[in-house]
Amino acid sequence: MNVDLGDLNAFLTVARAGGFREGARLSGGSASALSDAIRRLETRLGVRLFNRTTRSVALTAAGNGLLARLEPALGEVANALDVVNGYRDRPAGTLRLNIPVSAARLALPEIIPAFLAKYPEILLEIITEESFVDLMAEGCDAGIRYDERLEQDMIAIPIGPRKQRFAAAASPDYLARNGTPQHPQDLLDHSCIRGRFASGAMFPWEFEKADQTLEVAVTGPFIMRPGGGTDLAVEVAKGGIGIIYLFEDWLTPFFKEGSLLPILEEWWPSFPGPKLYYPGRRLVPSPLRAFIDFIRAWPLHT
Template sequence: MKTDLGDLNAFVAVARAGGFREGARVSGSSASFLSEAVRRLEGQLGVRLLNRTTRSVVPTEAGKGLLERLGPALSEVESALDVVNGFRDRPAGALRLNVPVSAARLVLPAIVPPFLAAYPDIRLEVVTDESFVDVIAAGCDAGIRYDERLEQDMIAIPIGPRIQRFAIAASPDYLDRRGRPQHPRELLGHACLLGRFSSGAMTAPWEFERDGEIVRVDPTGPLIVRVGGATDLAVDAAISGTGIVCLFEDWLRPHIDSGALEPILEPWWQRFSGPFLYYPGRRLVPAPLRAFIDFVKASATA
């Protein structure tokens, strides 16, 4: 049985994206093209691969089995074809990164514009996701996360600032009304603005460190936001006087410098290592990703 490789790619794109419209956006095709390709593949195989409803597209058991086997195989095909890309004067193609919102906001703005200017034939897509994901299963080439402890088949390289701090701050109006904490434990008597990850885990307890002493407090407050997409709401609430916010210093710095927020307990702000770009080490690195890796390394030494 001779099956069109394009039809297989179409099925994988739709199955991974969970829909024809999203699959079309990711793959750069049209939804109608993907629909026809999947229908043709199902007709050739004589089995339904996707269950379609008005709200979702979900692989059948047969579709799940096919997707599980096709993913690695198509990745190897892409890697083989990418060898040809190495003979071009300039790398070309798509590069898809999976990153947390903090990296998209604080790390990539200094890297992406000059990278795309240097490599105009590369099309970069950035997907924000707060959970640690299998970048290959998510259809991405690489990811950015904090903490270099990754799976054994992953390679990690530093990207962005190597040392960062968590900062806490509140509006001057709030601090005039409620008082200015002099020790982290005093935060237990304040309205603190908290975050929750998609996994359900909270951003509390907050951790502070000074002269080797580590203090952890588990504050409460009137607002909990989803980490990533709703983080700016917590910042806006802090500026409006609702409570105290704890976040990356670089995220809060513009508001601190403008006077909208006042730093609290700055000698206690905890330092932590910067993020890492990670990618699978078990296969040939695609040319666009190799270009990005080299660019990140060169930027770090510049």
């Protein structure tokens, strides 16, 4: 049976993504091209692989059977092709990383240019995503997350700063008008700029000092979602609307320029920095192996 490998990859993309539009977004192609590939594949196989409606795309029984056998088979094909990379002078291929916006801003700006300069034949694709995702379903090789977001079957290595802190800050104008909090509980009387996780839960404001830890249920007129909303939240804080609670490294440039002032600094909680994680039960592609080795050799930052 003469079946095109590209059509099989298109099937895998649509099946993992749960639809043509999402599959096109993840693969960087077009929904119409994926649809044409699936139509060719179904014609050659003589069976319907997806049930399509105007609102959904779902695998048929035949499609589920093909997916179960095809994923490991194409994985072995990819691994076989990657063996050839071992005979090259330098690793080559595509490396896809799934990372939160905070890591893109705080952990990678120095690392990525140096890595790409060392490995010019590697194509690096970054997907920013705040919620923890299935790397395989998203077509990613590895991700970056914090300890509490790592699955148990993943291998993880530190990347970027080994220790970080959350910081509270406000503009000089806000503090002049409302006073400076001296204790975390004082925040209950202040306007605060809050954050909400992708899950819908509010981001907690936690503080620690010596053996004391506490969480304050703050209120305020502005709520940000992860991603681009963080930059806007900083601008809102700089505009004197309220107190912000964010990564210290994110706020440091504004401390230096004086547009924001640190508050409650002795109460700022510290936590382990981010980690690069990847599945431990598959052969590591050469671009990812090169990145892992590069990260292991990168100077430690406490």
